Amino acid sequence: MTRCRLCGSAALASVVDLGATPPCESFLAADQLDLPEPAYPLHLRVCTDCWLAQIPPLITPEETFKEYAYFSSYSTSWVQHARTFVAGAVRRVGLGPDSFVAEVASNDGYLLRHVVDRGIRCLGIEPSENVGAAAREAGVPTLTEFLSPDTGAAVRDAHGPADLVVANNVYAHIPDVVGFTRGLRALVADDGWVSIEVQHLLTLIEENQYDTIYHEHFQYYTVASAIRALASGGLTLVDVELLPTHGGSIRLWARPAEVAGEPARRVADVLDREKAAGLQELSGYAEFSARVAKVRRDLLTFLIGAAERGETVVGYGAPGKGNTLLNHCGIRPDLLAYTVDRNPYKHGRFTPGTRIPILPPERIAADKPDYVLVLPWNLRAELVEQLSYVHDWGGRLVFPIPELSVVEAASRKVTA
Structure with missing residues (x-):
């Protein structure tokens, strides 16, 4: 890796080098045990210009997600987390029978099933064929595609603009941050909302959560770096929530820049915490x-x-x-x-x-x-x-x- 994938800077500093490992979801069948197994470097660096932490894109999403071993519904607490989120989003966004909700990386329908239960029109956009099939079997409409600006525009043309776009635990999984963010903007209505959940780099560093560094996770966000990533696609952060999921995550609420208005006080509060932890200078990463x-x-x-x-x-x-x-x-x-x-x-x-x-x-x-x-x-x-x-x-x-x-x-x- 020679340049930051968000801002293009060459000012990348090492955070931790975990050696070389196979992709974390490439589970082996018994008849593969005597075959060669590829391993790739796992070296986390941080851009000292925009402070996006990242690893080199040595594998592609297509290699990982066409058939995927992770099914969200096997976690009882994760299904409950999704149910609680949907209830809150309905109130916050004012969703009703005439609304449309799109979820990117919708997995096996663990979240959208709660939208379906409320009689709200929805669509999952899930690249993995096997888990997408499980979602459809569960009654959740699901499109098997990766999100891009073209995919977002095509869904918008076919279904209308989304009042709410959900992108939980996927914003770290895409190497083309700018293209993906533009895809979110193509999906969302001009007065709509985007909700993103992603692990918080602050807790990753503070709580030694280094095992969440793996090849599927191309980048690791602070609120500060997320603001810049969202802006690359025409979205503005309006609120943030601190969540306990994955050892510490952030829920980013964003809107199209034209209607965003002033952000909630919580945004400034979390930015202050990140700055106090030294995450906008190299000293914050020195002991990790x-x-x-x-x-x-x-x-x-x-x-x-x-x-x-x-x-x-x-x-x-x-x-x-x-x-x-x-x-x-x-x-x-x-x-x-x-x-x-x-x-x-x-x-x-x-x-x-x-x-x-x-x-x-x-x-x-x-x-x-x-x-x-x-x-x-x-x-x-x-x-x-x-x-x-x-x-x-x-x-x-x-x-x-x-x-x-x-x-x-x-x-x-x-x-x-």
Whole structure:
């Protein structure tokens, strides 16, 4: 990478280098285990002119998203989050029977199903053929396409302008930030609203959330850099909400520049927090790499110690972030016998790079391991409850981020 993908500057500074890993959602079938597996550098840099953090676009969205292993509906808390969002958006935007809602990267319809239930016309725009098919089966109208200015214009011509465009957990996934943002503007009505949820770089840095750095995430936003990205497509930020999702996200409310008006006070408040954290100067990033290295050392020390004591450790979940962690730490089946996942698509497959088997969740109760390493740590409250049965045999849960934490399945912390 030689230039910033947003502003074109050559002033890119290293934040953390995680080596080379396979794409995080490229789960392996058994017959692929003896085949070569490509790996790509995973090096986060920040532009010191516009402060957009980014990795090189070494893979394309087409390689990742035509068939995708992630189905949002398998997370109970995520479906509830979507339901709550829809209820709030209906009130905020004033949606009714004559409204039109478009969602970009709509996955399996986990969010738009709540729009359908309210009798509001909607359309999902989802590039992954397999998850888009699941959405249509669930009764959510879905177009299998990537968003571009042309796609946005075509949807607008066919369905009318959208009163609300939703783009949750996708703004980091596209290398062409400017083209994607122009696509959002093409979709939205001239007096409409755009809502974007994306992980907040502030919490990523503060909470050591380095495992959310992977090849699908091409960039990482502060509110300051998001304002500039939105402006590149003719949108203006009017409000921001701080969310707990993904360990700390921002919900950006934007409107066409012509009707935006003055932003809410919360925008200035978050900008002040980012500035105080040093995220508009290199000092704010200086210690991150060292703290990432400590996460790796602590987790490996724990796993090696457990193996030497003859204790069993298995994983829970096979999220993309987990594969960054496993590859960066060099964890393989000798330290983590297997992991489990609620998504049947992943059963019988193996984690990319580390080749750890992925099994159905019932395997944990059958084997009664001493420890369960929780890879989707961002769902901690949900999973402590789901895994409460681990307490029946005295097993404990291990959370690696933001620092190593071993807890009782009933959530009482015992060591750290």
